[in-house]
Amino acid sequence: MIKVSGLTKDYGARRAINNLNFDAHQGEIVGFLGPNGAGKTTTMRILTGYMPPTDGEAIVAGYNVVEESLEARKRVGYLPETVPLYTEMVVADYLKYMGDLRGVPNVEDRVDEVLGMVGLGDRANGYIGNLSKGMRQRVGLAQALLHKPEVLILDEPTIGLDPGQVVEVRELIREIGKERTVLLSTHLLNEAQNICDRVLIINKGKIVAEDTTENLQARLLGAERVIIRVRGEADEELAKAIKLIKGVRDVELKNDGAVEFEFASGKDLRPEVAKQIIKSGYDLLELRPLGMSLEEIFLELTSNEAKKK
Amino acid sequence: MKNIWTIAKREYDNYFSSPLAYVVALAIFLPIGIYFCIIMFATSQQALYGGSSAPEATPITWLFIFLLIFLSPALTMRLLSDEARMGTLELLLTSPVRDFELIAGKWLGAFMFVLLLAAFTLIFPVIMNNYVSPSLDWKLIIAAYLGIILVSGALLALGVGISAIFSNQFAAFFVTLGLFFFLWFMVSLPASYLPTGGEVLNYLSLSTHFSQSINNGTINLGDVVYYLSLTALGLFVGTTAIEIRRWR
Numbered sequence: 211m212i213k214v215s216g217l218t219k220d221y222g223a224r225r226a227i228n229n230l231n232f233d234a235h236q237g238e239i240v241g242f243l244g245p246n247g248a249g250k251t252t253t254m255r256i257l258t259g260y261m262p263p264t265d266g267e268a269i270v271a272g273y274n275v276v277e278e279s280l281e282a283r284k285r286v287g288y289l290p291e292t293v294p295l296y297t298e299m300v301v302a303d304y305l306k307y308m309g310d311l312r313g314v315p316n317v318e319d320r321v322d323e324v325l326g327m328v329g330l331g332d333r334a335n336g337y338i339g340n341l342s343k344g345m346r347q348r349v350g351l352a353q354a355l356l357h358k359p360e361v362l363i364l365d366e367p368t369i370g371l372d373p374g375q376v377v378e379v380r381e382l383i384r385e386i387g388k389e390r391t392v393l394l395s396t397h398l399l400n401e402a403q404n405i406c407d408r409v410l411i412i413n414k415g416k417i418v419a420e421d422t423t424e425n426l427q428a429r430l431l432g433a434e435r436v437i438i439r440v441r442g443e444a445d446e447e448l449a450k451a452i453k454l455i456k457g458v459r460d461v462e463l464k465n466d467g468a469v470e471f472e473f474a475s476g477k478d479l480r481p482e483v484a485k486q487i488i489k490s491g492y493d494l495l496e497l498r499p500l501g502m503s504l505e506e507i508f509l510e511l512t513s514n515e516a517k518k519k
Numbered sequence: 520m521k522n523i524w525t526i527a528k529r530e531y532d533n534y535f536s537s538p539l540a541y542v543v544a545l546a547i548f549l550p551i552g553i554y555f556c557i558i559m560f561a562t563s564q565q566a567l568y569g570g571s572s573a574p575e576a577t578p579i580t581w582l583f584i585f586l587l588i589f590l591s592p593a594l595t596m597r598l599l600s601d602e603a604r605m606g607t608l609e610l611l612l613t614s615p616v617r618d619f620e621l622i623a624g625k626w627l628g629a630f631m632f633v634l635l636l637a638a639f640t641l642i643f644p645v646i647m648n649n650y651v652s653p654s655l656d657w658k659l660i661i662a663a664y665l666g667i668i669l670v671s672g673a674l675l676a677l678g679v680g681i682s683a684i685f686s687n688q689f690a691a692f693f694v695t696l697g698l699f700f701f702l703w704f705m706v707s708l709p710a711s712y713l714p715t716g717g718e719v720l721n722y723l724s725l726s727t728h729f730s731q732s733i734n735n736g737t738i739n740l741g742d743v744v745y746y747l748s749l750t751a752l753g754l755f756v757g758t759t760a761i762e763i764r765r766w767r
Contacts, residue, residue, distance in 0.1 A: 221767075258613040261765045284615040294606030298536055310525040311614045353610070 211236045211361055211391035212257065216266035219252050226252045227415040229266070234408075236360075239387035241406030242395040243508065249415040250395040251291055254363050257393070258288040271360040271391075284312065287359035291366050293350035297339035301330065301349055304338060305356060312357040324352045329378060343370040351379065355386070362386060364394040368401060380405050399508060413512045435472045435500040436480060441493035443467040451490040455482050470500070522616045523624040530598065530628025543590045544636055551582050555643045559650070573651045576644035577734050580663035583640055584670050584729055587633070588703050591671065592695035594632065595678025596688040598625040599757065603686040603764070612765065622757035626679045633671045637664065659736040666733035669746035670725070674699060676753025683760035699725070 217230040227249035234240040242250050256263045257270055259279045268275045271285035296304055302321055309317035325331050328348040333341065338349060347370055354362060367383065368376045383392060384405050396402055402409050403423050411419040440448065449463045452471055457479050461471040473479045480497060487494045534540035562574040599622075602608040611621055641664075648655045678695045685691040707724035710717035721727050728742045 255609075260609055260613050261767075280615045280617070283613055286613070288610070288613045290606065290609050292606055294609055296605075296607060298533070307525065307529050308610070308614070311522055311611075311616055313521075313615070 211238075211271060212240075212393060213269040214253075214257070214266070215268075217253065217256065217263050217268055218265040219249075219256060219261075220264045225415055227412075230412075230415075230417060232410055232417060232420060234391050234393055236391050237388055238408065239383065239392040239394065239406050241402035241409040242393060242412060243397070243399065243402050243409055244395075244412035245397065245512065248412045250412060251365055253412075254288070254365050254393070254395060257361075258286050258363055259283045284357070285360045287354035287357065287362045289350045289354045289362075289364045289367055291369075293346050295338045295346055295349060297337070299338055300334075301325070301336055301338055301341070302334040304349070305352060308353050309356045314357050317356075320356060324355050327355065327382065328352045344372055344375050347371055348375070348379070351382070360390055362390055362392045362394075364392065366396055367394055368396070368398070411508060411511055418511045434474075434478075435470060436483070437496070437498050437500055438469045438471075438483070438487065438494070439467070439496040440487065441495055444469045444492075448487065448490060448492055451486055452483060455479060455486055458483070520620075522620040523627060526616070526621060526624025527627035527631060530625055531631045533628070534594070534632045539593055540632065543593055546590055547583065547586050547636055548639065550586060551579055551640060551643070554582055555579060555647075559647070563650075573655070574647055576647055576655060576660050577663050577736075579640060579643045580660075580667055581730060581734050583637060583667060584734075587671055587674060588699045588725075589696065591629075591633065591674045592678055592692045592699065594629050595675055595682050595695060596692040597682065598629065598679055599683040599761075600685045600688045600691045604688070608764075612761070618761040618765075619754070619758045621761065622679060622683060622754055625682075626676050626754060626757075629675045629679065630672055633675060634668065637667050637671065656736070662736045662738050663734050665738065666729055666742075669733070669743065670729055673725075673746045673749035673753065676750040676757075678753070680753040680756035680760065683757040683764075 212232075212234040214233065215231050218228055219226045230249075230253060232240075242253070244250050255261050257268055257275060259275050259282055262276050270282045273279075273282035273285070275282045299307070302325070305321040305324065306317050309320060314320050322331070322334070325334050328351050330345060330348055330352065333345060338346065341349065347367070351364075351367065354364065362383075364383070368379050371379060380401070383394065386392060387405070387407075394406070406423065408420070408422050410417055438444070438452075444463060444467050446463065449461050449469055452458055452469060453461050457473050457477060458471050459473065461469065463469055471483075480499075484494055484497060558574050558578060562572075599608070602611065612618075644655055644660050677698060678691075681695045681698070682688070682691040685694070702723065702725040704726070707721045707727060710720040713720070722741075722745070728745050732739065732742050
């Protein structure tokens, strides 16, 4: 549904994206993750036919975005980063206008339907200028859904929404993602973890990792790290006692009275550690694996890139 | 083609919710109304003392175009520049709309609004006709209104083209105004001082093609071609500016 090969874009002398290759299939939600200025918006603008790439090729819904731009654009729904709307227009009129431009049949019924989907049915006759930021974001989303696009490209779709709305919009995206292809960019890692089937991590115009969120965690996690807390403060004695267990490594006594250690993944040493602590006369309060969050994976990947240079 | 109409209709409707469009309408109708009263008064005074020619409607159509030189930049300035500034252009350019359709739609919307204003001014010749025996020369008026259609189409196309270049509506306004001012008043000024090439400058002048020609009832092909070329030029510049925006 989306196939990108060798995509490159230069702004003058600056290379915004460099030789990107990825694809996304029908019924898949792909997250596009990266720091500001990594090239997410640039890539999305190329995919939506807003601007042509300097080099490489992008196929969206079976059409080349440069050579068959109009056909590709008919099949793409796009929510830009700063949801641009005509503030002087009434919500329903605006959506009807966008629907007409995209050749939506029975556009008035479809507008009602889409407004219902994004929960703005009661604001259909209000001016866009009077809507809150979160509501405007949802008008933008409604606009992207109008023509039942095969591919949906969403640039930071939940930004500016309150927590309740974030949950609703994510639910909606998940629902849409069952049948269509969704590419969404975000810098919220838990969002990517939450709704995406697959994540592309992009930094300085290059894809540095591409995998499912679970696999990414597993791949980067050669070892499992565990934190322990005991009643009172943990001391050197305890650290020594844990070190004695075979397979445990990198034992660290933290300032806040906790102890952290690692063992090779696949060989769970937690029961042994618990026994050892109790044998040494401490009251075990907590024994918790420290799963690596996507945040840490992300930092790891992006800083590795920096180190290589 | 359907897209052109969709865009034109929105722009046309949009003028009615814009205070600026009402200001432009007032700034056209007020001077024309006053001018009309002066013409009527002056001719009736002359008639009172015997010996007067019938009043003519062409000064009204001339004034309409003269005012449009100054006021139409205000109608076209924000058509594309504001879309670029607000970012709404991004959604239009990612919709299945050709760049030319976007420009042509914007132009048509403004054109329809100006034609509506022009239609209102028809009331003046109609009133005038009641006081003239046997009647006004309607052929002359038809030619003058054809002139209004051609000139306003050209002015608005140039305005839309310039608006597509800028992201700031005031920049678009002043550049458009400057261009119209140049084409109307200045381009033919040096013509009589030049040994050769004076005709070219005269040909380029907007006012030669209107005031001394179509507004006096002479419709010649050269004038029509001149206005249609300016219209095409404006739309071409606009479409190219949008394409350049994409490649940047």
